[in-house]
Amino acid sequence: MAGCQIKICGLKRAADIAMVNCYQPDLAGFIVDFPRSHRSIDEEQLRLLTSQLDSSIRSVGVFVDAPAEKIIQLLNDGVIDMAQLHGRETDADVRRIQQATHRPVIRAYLIHERQDLIAALNSPADLILLDQGRGSGRPFDWQLVSDVAIKRPFILAGGLNANNLDQAIETLRPNAVDLSSSVETQGIKDPVKVKKAIAIVRRHNLNF
Numbered sequence: 001m002a003g004c005q006i007k008i009c010g011l012k013r014a015a016d017i018a019m020v021n022c023y024q025p026d027l028a029g030f031i032v033d034f035p036r037s038h039r040s041i042d043e044e045q046l047r048l049l050t051s052q053l054d055s056s057i058r059s060v061g062v063f064v065d066a067p068a069e070k071i072i073q074l075l076n077d078g079v080i081d082m083a084q085l086h087g088r089e090t091d092a093d094v095r096r097i098q099q100a101t102h103r104p105v106i107r108a109y110l111i112h113e114r115q116d117l118i119a120a121l122n123s124p125a126d127l128i129l130l131d132q133g134r135g136s137g138r139p140f141d142w143q144l145v146s147d148v149a150i151k152r153p154f155i156l157a158g159g160l161n162a163n164n165l166d167q168a169i170e171t172l173r174p175n176a177v178d179l180s181s182s183v184e185t186q187g188i189k190d191p192v193k194v195k196k197a198i199a200i201v202r203r204h205n206l207n208f
């Protein structure tokens with residue numbers, strides 16, 4: 001689909017899968033084996049949840065410094081469609097996973113200064129994701145993106161919500177947006193908020 005896509009991240013319950021199957025984001029993210037996050041699930045849960053996901057929604061395993069072999073296995077087993085690396089993984093890690101799986105690798109970059117953006121632009125990853133943190137619910141300074149011509153597809157993340165999505169899409173023109181905290185209520189994905197966020201993004205894809 002052309003235009004802006006949407007990823008809903010941090011799914012962890014069967015009810016979350018039923019919800020996204022109903023509202024149809026483009027991508028569904030799963031935080032794998034990162035117990036510091038309340039969104040973390042283990043491999044067994046990941047296999048169960050992704051097996052219930054509608055085939056039109058691509059599953060993204062989100063990893064923080066996980067062993068490359070484990071990510072490769074999950075991709076090659078078809079448990080996940082894409083891997084998102086959100087820790088201190090190197091360019092060599094990215095290339096190794098790409099070569100072993102021929103699947104898309106998303107590399108997340110935490111954007112605090114211009115140099116972070118330059119590093120992202122030079123990444124060998126198939127897609128870069130520009131974020132403030134790891135599901136922090138806070139935006140980074142978008143002016144940094146406006147100041148640098150981004151000539152490759154990118155996913156915008158960090159503190160996106162129903163109030164700032166229109167502005168983010170109109171001014172930064174991301175290929176996809178990624179939401180987690182703002183579509184939760186008390187740490188649980190909220191169908192009303194998810195539906196609303198998807199509707200906002202879809203409006204940007206309407207052609208008149």
Ligand SMILES: O=C(O)c1ccccc1NCC(=O)[C@H](O)[C@H](O)COP(=O)(O)O
Nearest residue numbers: 009037134135136137158159179180181
């Ligand atoms: O969401 C987490 O808890 C998380 C933990 C460890 C690594 C990555 C994590 N999230 C990655 C995402 O892709 C989030 O959707 C992204 O950071 C945006 O989150 P938010 O600012 O809450 O919308």
